[in-house]
Amino acid sequence: MMNLEKTVDAVREIFCSISRPVRLMEVCGTHTVAIFRHGIRELLPEDIKLLSGPGCPVCVTSIRDVDTVIAIAGQKDVIITTFGDMMRVPGERKTLFHAKSEGADIRVVYSPLDALALAVKNPGKKVVFFASGFETTSPLVAGTLAEAEQKKIDNFYIHPVLKTVPPALRALLQDPALKIDGFILPGHVTTIIGLRPYGFISSEFRKPAVVAGFDAADILNAILMLLQQIKDDNPSVQNGYPKVVREEGNPRAVSLLNEFFEPADAYWRGIGTLRDSGLVLREKYAHRDIAGVVDVQVADGKEPAACSCGDVLKGIKIPTDCPLFGKVCTPDKPVGACMVSTEGSCAAYYKYKGISDL
Secondary structure, eight states, X not given: OOOHHHHHHHHHHHHHHHOSOEEEEEOOHHHHHHHHHTTHHHHSOTTEEEEEOSOOHHHHSOHHHHHHHHHHHTSTTEEEEEOGGGGGOXXXXXXXXXXXXXXXXXXXXXXXXXXXXXXXXXXXXXXXXXXXXXXXXXXXXXXXXXXXXXXXXXXXXXXXXXXXXXXXXXXXXXXXXXXXXXXXXXXXXXXXXXXXXXXHHHHXXXXXXXXXXSSHHHHHHHHHHHHHHHHHTOOOEEESXXXXXXXXXXXXXXXXXXXXXXXXXXXETTTEEEEEEEEEEOGGGGGGBGGGTSOOXXXXXXXXXXXXXXXXXXXXXXXXXXXXXXXXXXXXXXXXXXXXXXXXXXXXXXXXXXXXXX
C-alpha cells in the first residue's frame, strides 16, 4: 500500500481530473471516529466532502424501543441486560440509566453470553438482553440463542432491535434530498455478509462503493479507489480491506444468523421505517422474544424538539448545523441519540472538532 503522503497526492491528482465536487459517505461509526481522529478531512481537497451516515446502532434505536425496554424493566421478576451505550439513549421521558436509578434491575453486560450466564444464576427471573446492533453483533446474539436452546435455559429472552446495513444504503440512494457519489463501506459488517449484498449500489444506482479498514491508510486508499471509479465512470463494489474481508463474507455466521432471524421492516430513529432492514426471530424461536411473555403497551415517542439527529444520520446536515449542538446537547447531557455513543456523529464531532466550530 502506498504511504500516506503518496496516497494523498494521488487523491489530489485524480480529483483534479474529475473537476466537480464529490460527496462520499461512510456508514460505519468506527470509520466516523477514525476519520476525525486521523484528521483525514484536513488532508483532502475542500470539495471532497465526507458525510457520516447511519452507521451507529445506538443512534438509530427508536425512542419507542427504549421506552418499551424501560416498561419491561418495571415488570415483576425481570432483569434487563444491555450494552453500556444503550443506558444513556433518551426515551421520551427517561433513559435506562434513570430507570435503574429508580429501582429497575438493569445491568450492563459486554456480551449476550454474559446475559445468558445471568439467566443461569437467576432461574426465578426473566433475563432479557436488549439486542441492538448491525450484522456484526447479530451472529453473536444468534449463537447465544443457540446455546440457550441447547442447554434449555428457558428464562433467557431478547428484545430484538437488530438492523441490517444494505437496506439503509438503498433508502439513502432513493432519497432525492441526498446526492451521494460513493460509499465507504463498513469493514466489520462486510466481514460477516461479504460483498454481494451491496451489488445494487453499482448495478442499480450506478454509484461506486469500497470496503475500508480503519486506519488512516485504509480509509485514504478507499477514497482513492472511489475517486478512480468516479473518474472512469465505472462503478463497482470493491474490497479495499482484503486482509480481513472475503468476498463471500463469513458463511457460517450468516447461516447461524439465518437460522434464528428473518428480515422485517424496522424503524430507524430520525429516518423512519425501512423495508426489510430489521431482524426478528423466526417463528420456531419466537418464544425467546420477551414481547410474547411480558405485555407492555408503549406509545410512539416524539423526537426532541429542534434535534437534528435524523438529518445528521442521513448526511443532510453536519452536527454543528443543529441548534442544540454543544449548547443544550453535549456528551454529558445528550438530547439526541447521535451524541450518546462514541461512534455517534455528534459525539465524534464534539470530541474532535467541538465547540470551536460553533
